[in-house]
Amino acid sequence: MAKLNRPPVIYSPTTIQDLLKIYHLNPDALIYAGGTGLLSGAEGDILHIRGSVINIAGVEELKKINRTDRYLELGASVPVSKVIDLGKSIVPEALYIALKQMGPPQIRNMATIGGNICRQANTMDIFPILHLHDCQVELRRFREYRSPRRFLKGSGSKWIPVSRLIDNDGKIIMESGEILTRIRIPNENWTFESYRKIDGPGSPLIFTALARLDKHILTDIRLSYSTVREKLIRNRDLEAEMIGRRVPFSGRDLTLLEGKLEAYFKGTGESSFTTARASALTIQFLEKISEPVDEGRV
Amino acid sequence: MIETKRLKEKLAGKIRFPEDISTKRTLIGAVVRSPIDHGEIRNIKIPEIPEDICLITASDIPGANKISVPGGSMPLLARKEVTYRGEAVLLAAGPDRETLDLFLEKIEIDYDPLPEWKYSEEKEETAGPARRIIKGDPVEALEQSAFKVESAFSTPLQRHLATPLLSVHVKTEGQKFTISSSTQWPTNVIQNCSAVTGVSRANFSIKLNPLGTPLDSKIWMPSLVAAQAALLAQKSRKPVSLSYSAEETLLCSPMRIPVRFHCEAGLDESGKLQALLMDFQIDTGSHAMLTSEILDRICIGTAGVYQCRNIKVTGLAYRSNKPPLGAFSGMGLSQAFFAVESLTDMLIARFIEQQKKDIERLIAEAVAAGDDNKLKSARTRTTTDPAIWRSRNFLIKGNTYLSGGKLMKSPPLDTVLEKLVSSSDFTRKHAAFSNALSKREKNGGSSFARKGIGLATAYMGSNFLRRERGLFSATVIGRLDKEGRLNLTTSSVPDNYALLKLWRQSAADILGIEESMVDISSDEENQIPLAGPATLSRNITVTTRLVSQACEQIKKRRFRDPLPLVVKKTYQNSSSRKWDTEKFAGHPFQELSWGGCVVEIEIDEMTFSPVVRKVWYSIDCGIILNRDSALAEVESETMQALGWCFNEDPERIRYWKLPGIDSLPEIHIDFTESSSRTANALGGIVLNTFPAAFRNALSQAAQSQFTSLPVRPEDIFTALEDR
Amino acid sequence: MNIICNVNGKEVAVETRPDKKLSAVLRDDLNLKGIRKGCGTGRCGSCLILLDDQLVASCLVPAFAARHKSIVTIEGFSQTKEFSDIVTGFKEAGVHLCSYCAPARVLSTAYMLRKHIMPTEEQINDIISSVQCRCSSFSHLKKGIIQASIHFSRRKDNG
């Protein structure tokens, strides 16, 4: 039987300043973005939300999309479908593919980019992509400055690499009263991007890969894997070993790499099934970048 | 035109379900459920009951505390023992949800948990119905067989979707009750409401709401929900709306019954089936509802579609702490055919293996002897394949069912198979895939994709085996009034405009009137005393026939007798095809349809998932009443089957996904309309053939025999690793 | 909490708990029963509505999030010419839907066709995934959506 609580108190700020202040005063309040990640219960007619809620949907600043020649900047409350609508030419390919696969259309219309990043989920769909792209996120919170002469109020803002948002256990770490406000995705030219999410029956696995080639030399490569056990598996040694090599990889090289990857994966405690899937996806990617390069893409 | 109007109403969301009905006086009902799988109710502490709340415990029930179907029953409210999580313990109703929940929160129920029921032969409490049928001397025949196969198989439970939710609205006026329900079985709803309230049947009438796509989720559960609401309405003397949440609907809905098989079979030297020994156990959940029917259907189905003189089938149902299981379209035959058609394929594989060895031996001998003629003849010898083997062993006229009844004509299996093999190019592909895979394994390379092709043949029997009126019979009442309007009253009205149109057309044709002069309605006045549920293609097969019979009779009498003219036609046990449930003897099914399926699969070697590329069906289900609906039905049943075989996770109650459009294979369907002048069951043919064909194809692709559904990517990975 | 919003073209004010599901507000307080009670997790699609022209699952939307928004349900949409286009398209393709999921199918189709009047196969497949039901045949549905898109664009061309 559904337990009835007192209805939550709803705050609906329209500016970031108000939002930060309200959150500062109610650090236990729930930040409500698209509301699709809250799993507030299927039973009954009331959503199980306790205490107070800060609905950030009315803060226009959080819904802005900004493009410069150095980066694409997304406000935290930009809905997933809006990012997709920007199109393949603007959104990095892997991110574009990931967002298109996220839930049914009604969920993508509601879900926000910020909500996706801040949700404590098992496997994370877009986090690894932002991580490989070296994205920065802006965190803000209310701050009071006391100076001898005047009493200053302002908001503390900091930009950090997205990788610093999670701790070693893969948990999102934000300070009390802190809000994710913007995400900056650098405009970088990757020759190849790949994103594969296997989430049918069986343990899910997300594979993300970026590679850059210059005249058949692999100048950069980044690979990440997310499983139920580990939010982000990345082996920089293996990446470093590949950088500087000539493509196509020889059959022997591929076999060697496969062996190293499998050994590394097994070492992380993943099952041989997940290891096999991860290794097959990686080899497929390495084979793809070994194919003759379409000059137009470089 | 009527259809366009109805279609518009449907698409505009104007069709109403029981949970949509509400009046100012209507009380909201709720059920307090067991939070544990198994236990004893130690104590129920009820606070003072406010005036606007109505509460019912098991001891408050004026009539019988049970919901019955022919052959089974379950409690309406648990009295002492709770036997599954979600079992109803208390009923309550109040003016609104909030008031009701506030009261219910104060009720305290203490349970003493009991150990979960685990089936064992000694434990009587877990025993359900059982069967043992022996034909010939299967043990001896198996002993004598040249080729033997032994294997276990298992099939999982399959969940219904939560939607449409289980809900009911009951209105009272004095002693009279009007029930609005989405049920497949109106007469069962009334029977049970009358039994629990102790009020005579004549005081109940029913308004039928559409069903959605129930797939048997709404056979007996609506009777339970209606009886619960009727009790609340009786006590409170107010209308009651009782609507289960998605969670409750999922928790309490019946599911496709899980089965574990142990099978043995043997062939003689020439490949003829000699012996078949099928032993199975089904999990019936906490109470056996239609379990004996399902058990008997599985018994018959496991004997397959092949000639065999020596068969032993033993089956038993055991109870577990799940809700009563069983109702999911097909009622047992899909599980049975999965086992027997998988076993058949394993047998054939053994036989082919031997044939290949024989050929190699003959070649070697000829080479050694330097005999060119012998060598030539050895080289031209061919092996059999799953299609050829089947065609040599199919049942024919004069063979008997497991239950003894004789087949009065040869089933159209040859035609079905011929069409199937030629459209799918089965024989060539089967050999080609085998060759490619063995080359691949020899070379250790992976240049050939792991492909497989599988075949299965089966039948579907419409209607129930048990011939009790309350299960088997159906009635149509035709009334022609003075203005020449025809009203047809049936025991259920399908949520299928194609079928309604067909009935209307057929009536209009027979009577030579406009279609718009024909109305079809459900039996709201309770004129039909007993009829079975709308399931097992009974609407298509039985009601369609009754509609034309009723109209024919009206046609004969219309200029002789005064109007209005009323004709009642009831479907009953036929004299030529009798069935004896007690003795498990006679003709099991009134009508059969026959079909075969070929599945072509490729294993995605990155994800270890089976990708079903193409599916072919060849089906003989008599006359196809509406081709478009038939094609749609085959496709949606294919997706159900795919879900059962691969995508759906029976362990997850909530967040599983149905197979989506991205897993829709290319489907080719060939309908043969030759064997019967009537419309027979189409529903069920896919579920009886696809799963085994899927398994057979996958087993070829992985070169490893899979024996349980669902096949998980992990299973495929392990199978490939083991090679 | 007093929720003021525009429902099917009319301004309405509803007094309700802020955490009540919008689907329940629309069904119970505004008697819009074309929104079905579904799985409650946003997956099955039974409760789809258009919220500020976006297709959303109303079971995941709390009443407070609907303040000052415009809502279109099947009851409102069925008054439009686009609705007739979809009915015609579905009828021509022989789409058979159950009464439970049918309104959600129509609304999601409309949403997609408003966005992409000549949809690609990918866009059609995507919108089909917005509703989960065991009733329909995907290929008939696909055909129905294509037929509907033809009627949509024909009407747009004719002004």
Ligand SMILES: Cc1cc2nc3c(=O)[nH]c(=O)nc-3n(C[C@H](O)[C@H](O)[C@H](O)COP(=O)(O)OP(=O)(O)OC[C@H]3O[C@@H](n4cnc5c(N)ncnc54)[C@H](O)[C@@H]3O)c2cc1C
């Ligand atoms: C049917 C269905 C399918 C789904 N499929 C997928 C899928 O395929 N892949 C996937 O990744 N997810 C999926 N989800 C989960 C969810 O929709 C997404 O993760 C979504 O992006 C969450 O965004 P939201 O705006 O709805 O977040 P909300 O639900 O509003 O919030 C999620 C969490 O993040 C916090 N939060 C939100 N915004 C901020 C901010 N700016 N600063 C600080 N904290 C914040 C909230 O307080 C909350 O704890 C699915 C959900 C459903 C219901």
